[in-house]
Amino acid sequence: MMQNETNVLSLAQLAHGQCAKVVDVDGGRALAQRMVMLGIRRGVALCVVHGPGARGAVVQVGGARIALGRGVTDKIRVAPLPAGERHGLAA
Amino acid sequence: MTACHADGNAAPAAQAGMPVIALAGNPNSGKTTVFNLLTGAHQHVGNWPGVTVEQRRGTASAHGRRMAVIDLPGVYSLLGGGGADQGVARNFLLDERVDLIVNIVDASNLERHLALTFELLETGKPLLLALNMVDEAQALGLEPQAQALAGQLGVPVVALVARKGQGREALLDAIVQALQQPPQPQVPAYPDAVEQAIAAVGAALESAQAARRRFDALRLLEGLVVSPRAPVQAAVHAAQTQVRQHTGEDVADLVAAARFGWAHQLAAIALQRTGRMGLRHRVTDVIDRVVLNEWLGVPVFLLVLYLVFIVSFSAGKVFIDFFDQASSALFIAGLGHLLLQAGLPDWLVSIAAGGVGGGVNLVVSFIPPIGLTFLFLAFLDDSGYMARAAYAMDRFMRRLGLPGNALVPMVIGFGCNVPAIMGSRIIEDPRGRLLTVLMQPFMSCSARLTIYMAFAVVFFRDNGGQVVFLLYVLGIAVALLTAWMLGRTAVPGEPMPFVMELPPYRLPSGRSVALQAWQRLKVFVLRVGKVIVAIGVVLFVLPGIGWTGDGLRATPIDQSLLAQGSKAIAPMFAPMGIERDDWPAVSALLAGAAAKEIVIGTLNGIYQRQNAADLLASYRHPEVGDKLLQAVQTIPDNARAFLGGLADPLHLRQLQNTEEATQASGATHETLAGLQRMFTPLSAFAYLVFVLLYVPCASTMGALRREVGWGWMTFSVLYGIGMAWAAATVIYQVGTFAAHPQGAAAWIAACVAAFALLVVALRQYGRRAGQRTAAAGLESLV
Numbered sequence: 001m002m003q004n005e006t007n008v009l010s011l012a013q014l015a016h017g018q019c020a021k022v023v024d025v026d027g028g029r030a031l032a033q034r035m036v037m038l039g040i041r042r043g044v045a046l047c048v049v050h051g052p053g054a055r056g057a058v059v060q061v062g063g064a065r066i067a068l069g070r071g072v073t074d075k076i077r078v079a080p081l082p083a084g085e086r087h088g089l090a091a
Numbered sequence: 092m093t094a095c096h097a098d099g100n101a102a103p104a105a106q107a108g109m110p111v112i113a114l115a116g117n118p119n120s121g122k123t124t125v126f127n128l129l130t131g132a133h134q135h136v137g138n139w140p141g142v143t144v145e146q147r148r149g150t151a152s153a154h155g156r157r158m159a160v161i162d163l164p165g166v167y168s169l170l171g172g173g174g175a176d177q178g179v180a181r182n183f184l185l186d187e188r189v190d191l192i193v194n195i196v197d198a199s200n201l202e203r204h205l206a207l208t209f210e211l212l213e214t215g216k217p218l219l220l221a222l223n224m225v226d227e228a229q230a231l232g233l234e235p236q237a238q239a240l241a242g243q244l245g246v247p248v249v250a251l252v253a254r255k256g257q258g259r260e261a262l263l264d265a266i267v268q269a270l271q272q273p274p275q276p277q278v279p280a281y282p283d284a285v286e287q288a289i290a291a292v293g294a295a296l297e298s299a300q301a302a303r304r305r306f307d308a309l310r311l312l313e314g315l316v317v318s319p320r321a322p323v324q325a326a327v328h329a330a331q332t333q334v335r336q337h338t339g340e341d342v343a344d345l346v347a348a349a350r351f352g353w354a355h356q357l358a359a360i361a362l363q364r365t366g367r368m369g370l371r372h373r374v375t376d377v378i379d380r381v382v383l384n385e386w387l388g389v390p391v392f393l394l395v396l397y398l399v400f401i402v403s404f405s406a407g408k409v410f411i412d413f414f415d416q417a418s419s420a421l422f423i424a425g426l427g428h429l430l431l432q433a434g435l436p437d438w439l440v441s442i443a444a445g446g447v448g449g450g451v452n453l454v455v456s457f458i459p460p461i462g463l464t465f466l467f468l469a470f471l472d473d474s475g476y477m478a479r480a481a482y483a484m485d486r487f488m489r490r491l492g493l494p495g496n497a498l499v500p501m502v503i504g505f506g507c508n509v510p511a512i513m514g515s516r517i518i519e520d521p522r523g524r525l526l527t528v529l530m531q532p533f534m535s536c537s538a539r540l541t542i543y544m545a546f547a548v549v550f551f552r553d554n555g556g557q558v559v560f561l562l563y564v565l566g567i568a569v570a571l572l573t574a575w576m577l578g579r580t581a582v583p584g585e586p587m588p589f590v591m592e593l594p595p596y597r598l599p600s601g602r603s604v605a606l607q608a609w610q611r612l613k614v615f616v617l618r619v620g621k622v623i624v625a626i627g628v629v630l631f632v633l634p635g636i637g638w639t640g641d642g643l644r645a646t647p648i649d650q651s652l653l654a655q656g657s658k659a660i661a662p663m664f665a666p667m668g669i670e671r672d673d674w675p676a677v678s679a680l681l682a683g684a685a686a687k688e689i690v691i692g693t694l695n696g697i698y699q700r701q702n703a704a705d706l707l708a709s710y711r712h713p714e715v716g717d718k719l720l721q722a723v724q725t726i727p728d729n730a731r732a733f734l735g736g737l738a739d740p741l742h743l744r745q746l747q748n749t750e751e752a753t754q755a756s757g758a759t760h761e762t763l764a765g766l767q768r769m770f771t772p773l774s775a776f777a778y779l780v781f782v783l784l785y786v787p788c789a790s791t792m793g794a795l796r797r798e799v800g801w802g803w804m805t806f807s808v809l810y811g812i813g814m815a816w817a818a819a820t821v822i823y824q825v826g827t828f829a830a831h832p833q834g835a836a837a838w839i840a841a842c843v844a845a846f847a848l849l850v851v852a853l854r855q856y857g858r859r860a861g862q863r864t865a866a867a868g869l870e871s872l873v
Contacts, residue, residue, distance in 0.1 A: 027588070029314060033172030034590055036347055039203040049376065050383055055486045058383065058593060063200035063231065065375075067482040069489075069589030 118165030171315030407460030427710030450627025492578030504534030668774030
């Protein structure tokens with residue numbers, strides 16, 4: 001998949017309240033599958049509603065809030081989205 | 092799936108004639124609430140055969156028809172990425188008889204939930220959609236369009252708010268209708284290239300069932316499982332390469348895109364934006380800011396657990412005496428009386444009423460604290476807080492190699508180990524669950540407290556509180572040490588990465604909470620009950636008979652089997668300061684292996700030489716009515732005591748007051764005098780450490796076996812005895828070091844060496860186990 005010019009960071013590097021689009025999930029098949037099941041997969045928009053911090057982060061994906069440990073937030077790569085819009089999120 | 096753990100829970104289709112309805116949905120979709128709505132009290136909680144996954148099944152009635160309802164475990168997908176739950180749900184839907192699938196979805200989170208709906212449609216079974224939590228969707232400014240969704244899907248759609256009971260009738264009507272005219276939805280299709288791949292792999296598979304072949308093919312193509320058969324794997328590789336060549340993408344990505352794209356489209360049709368934004372999410376946000384706060388998160392959790400503990404066990408104490416005395420009146424005195432009237436011989440009446448009745452009495456007196464524990468936990472779980480608690484504690488617990496929510500069972504264990512072990516099911520990670528369960532026996536339960544109190548009265552009058560607190564801390568320390576050590580040796584691996592959905596906060600539904608607590612309580616009482624009743628009979632008989640020149644005869648307690656056995660083992664306790672003449676102390680330990688509550692009672696029996704004749708007299712004139720009245724009268728007195736003791740759950744202050752402590756421990760003055768004779772303060776403390784650590788009661792051992800199997804249970808028992816013995820010995824030897832330095836040093840060195848050896852052995856075991864898992868590779872297709 002071609003990477004465009006936007007910055008690609010790990011979820012752990014986002015700021016509180018920032019929204020981003022998921023680029024990839026590192027860390028093996030099992031983890032990636034768990035993420036997919038919960039709705040976190042390539043191309044999906046999410047917003048950080050708590051953290052990020054030493055504990056990890058809580059993200060809003062669609063209508064759900066998902067809590068992610070620090071080890072996991074380090075492995076999710078995202079491209080930040082411009083602030084302002086809610087990017088089709090339910091809330 | 093083997094049937095060896097059947098518990099009588101084979102597929103419910105065995106009930107001839109009743110149609111089978113399976114409830115399927117994500118966790119947090121309100122599936123269990125719907126289950127309760129449909130079945131009410133007509134439900135049974137058990138185990139799925141061969142796995143430690145809870146099974147709920149029941150029956151529902153509507154329009155004169157009865158149907159079997161089975162609540163499948165909540166899963167996000169049927170295909171992969173999950174644990175035993177997924178396997179259970181998948182295998183049931185594909186292999187067992189299912190007349191209708193009722194798919195419960197959360198309307199406020201529709202898109203994600205519909206991803207599972209896609210998979211359920213692929214099973215080819217008739218489907219009905221229950222659109223739950225409509226109120227929450229509306230609170231988010233989304234108006235669900237059930238008709239439109241039904242039109243698009245080709246299946247009936249019923250809107251509900253299950254927790255308020257709204258939509259129940261409509262759902263039952265729809266179910267009955269669907270059973271008569273099964274809706275046959277179109278199985279949604281993937282892009283052509285993917286469908287060809289599925290067909291190609293499916294052709295190589297053995298199953299006769301189309302749906303099973305499709306699912307297995309998908310799991311193989313997505314790389315979630317491997318097949319042990321070479322031709323199948325070859326077909327998989329070929330198909331995967333084909334797809335990559337034709338489309339430029341991986342099968343797994345195409346499948347996910349198709350599923351979620353479909354779900355996205357449907358969700359857009361099903362929900363109309365009205366623009367009204369909700370209070371619910373803002374409230375959730377605010378509460379989370381406190382509860383998940385960097386600094387406040389942990390203290391809030393500890394506070395919540397403290398309250399659970401207090402309310403359950405201290406408030407439960409308000410009713411314990413009532414339950415105790417009432418059941419004693421009915422099951423001991425009352426039963427004895429009935430049996431005597433029936434003309435049974437005295438000795439049989441004694442055993443039946445004293446042993447069996449005594450056992451039942453003991454179990455019944457558990458009901459208040461345990462029932463309240465379950466109630467409170469169900470309340471917390473339903474409110475949505477428990478998920479936050481797991482997240483808040485995860486970082487700290489991870490350093491010990493444990494998952495965050497391991498703390499909940501740990502704290503329950505301070506009340507009673509059995510519900511704590513049962514409660515460990517909330518931990519998804521099997522490794523984390525195993526470690527948590529193995530920690531349990533070291534959590535000093537409330538029954539052990541009675542023993543500490545008796546000793547504190549005699550030996551630690553001035554600092555009884557500190558001694559008891561020290562024991563609790565020691566228990567926690569050993570528990571954490573055990574988990575940490577095992578985590579690095581015999582049970583190697585990393586804790587699963589933390590990923591958990593946080594449901595929005597809700598006011599728990601009273602009905603749902605009560606029903607859930609009741610189900611758990613029933614299971615607990617029946618299991619513990621069987622064990623304690625059996626033990627009760629044995630321990631009733633043992634102090635009364637013994638080997639004499641003429642074989643087994645009734646003997647005074649000094650020559651009974653209990654005494655003989657205890658005297659025989661007593662030498663093993665010499666290094667911690669117990670002499671052969673102190674055999675009652677050993678008897679107490681033997682009794683304690685059965686149930687800690689009866690330790691003091693056993694000692695009382697030994698020292699007071701309670702007469703069988705006295706008991707028989709009470710059976711002749713049971714005066715059940717008076718006793719029941721007295722039982723009821725204990726409630727207000729205990730209520731007052733509870734209110735007074737809120738600040739002091741461990742009753743540390745009570746230990747200051749000798750009379751109160753004596754009464755609380757249940758020990759008679761003769762027993763206390765006996766203790767005085769047998770121990771010194773040092774040996775008493777060593778003994779208490781032994782009691783803290785050695786083995787949990789028989790019920791706990793039973794619960795252990797059910798959760799982690801015979802092997803680990805045996806390890807736990809032997810490890811506990813070993814740790815207890817070593818700790819008590821080391822304490823006693825260090826304390827008496829001056830008197831015999833060489834002997835003491837030898838004992839201490841021996842204990843340390845033994846522990847080191849254990850660690851080495853565990854590490855070996857862990858390495859071999861790790862090699863075996865690595866060799867097995869990816870999960871095999873089952």
